Amino acid sequence: MRKKLKKRNSVSWVTYTVVLLIGLAMLYPIIRMFFATFKSNAEIFGSVKLLPSSFSFQSYIDGWHVNSKITYTTFFKNSFVMTIITTLFTVLSSAIVAYGFARYQFPGKKILFGILIARLMLPGAVVMIPRYAMFNKLGLVDTYWPFYLQGLLSVNSFFVFMLIQFIRGLPRELDESAYLDGCSDLKVFVKILVPLMKPALFSAGLFQFMWTYNDYTNVLIYINSVKKYTLSLALRLSLDAESVVQWNKVMAMSFLSILPLIILFFAAQKYFVEGIATSGLKG
Numbered sequence: 001m002r003k004k005l006k007k008r009n010s011v012s013w014v015t016y017t018v019v020l021l022i023g024l025a026m027l028y029p030i031i032r033m034f035f036a037t038f039k040s041n042a043e044i045f046g047s048v049k050l051l052p053s054s055f056s057f058q059s060y061i062d063g064w065h066v067n068s069k070i071t072y073t074t075f076f077k078n079s080f081v082m083t084i085i086t087t088l089f090t091v092l093s094s095a096i097v098a099y100g101f102a103r104y105q106f107p108g109k110k111i112l113f114g115i116l117i118a119r120l121m122l123p124g125a126v127v128m129i130p131r132y133a134m135f136n137k138l139g140l141v142d143t144y145w146p147f148y149l150q151g152l153l154s155v156n157s158f159f160v161f162m163l164i165q166f167i168r169g170l171p172r173e174l175d176e177s178a179y180l181d182g183c184s185d186l187k188v189f190v191k192i193l194v195p196l197m198k199p200a201l202f203s204a205g206l207f208q209f210m211w212t213y214n215d216y217t218n219v220l221i222y223i224n225s226v227k228k229y230t231l232s233l234a235l236r237l238s239l240d241a242e243s244v245v246q247w248n249k250v251m252a253m254s255f256l257s258i259l260p261l262i263i264l265f266f267a268a269q270k271y272f273v274e275g276i277a278t279s280g281l282k283g
Contacts, residue, residue: 090205
């Protein structure tokens with residue numbers, strides 16, 4: 001018995017050590033980037049030391065002001081507004097579409113579901129130009145509406161498919177009991193299914209938030225005005241603004257830009273893990 005306990009403890013110790021080392025290896029680039037914000041260009045590229053020779057927040061102050069007319073306050077506001085609205089629209093529309101596929105029978109359902117699956121395998125670059133042409137004709141270029149409309153129309157099939165699988169794992173008896181109590185389809189969806197779908201909805205929302213927040217290509221295509229730039233374009237603007245790139249300022253703004261994602265993940269990791277790990281009710 002003691003030998004088994006010792007063996008189990010040794011295995012646990014080795015497992016925790018390996019996980020700790022992997023975690024440190026994944027965090028090291030972020031840690032190094034943070035300390036690089038306090039270094040000069042010469043120190044960043046001329047020294048392998050992790051800690052800077054001195055600590056000063058001047059890089060954050062200088063980096064925050066892109067020029068005399070615009071600061072990173074504008075870029076953070078643009079990113080949050082575009083990302084939050086797009087995420088809400090995406091989660092709402094994906095949940096509604098997934099509910100229809102999972103709970104209803106209608107003509108052409110198999111064909112539409114096949115198109116949904118095929119859309120998952122279609123590279124985004126294939127539809128990028130047709131989308132731009134369409135939004136350009138509608139006069140929506142240089143606005144955030146291309147992102148909002150794609151969210152409202154459930155363009156991202158991945159979330160629809162994920163929520164379909166989740167809803168299929170929920171017992172239909174719940175719906176039937178609600179119908180017997182006089183609930184309508186809308187009430188069944190809002191009062192019964194949506195509360196049970198919280199883990200999957202949080203996972204979809206977290207994924208969409210990260211993808212939209214970090215999106216560079218689509219923002220570059222649709223947004224032309226500097227005042228409407230998001231953080232991804234703003235960081236690129238910081239690189240092009242000076243003949244000699246001050247990497248400490250770029251690192252400082254990069255570190256600040258990833259902080260919301262880190263905070264969001266740790267705040268919602270419980271729902272994120274549940275949404276990924278489960279496919280319905282487990283008793």
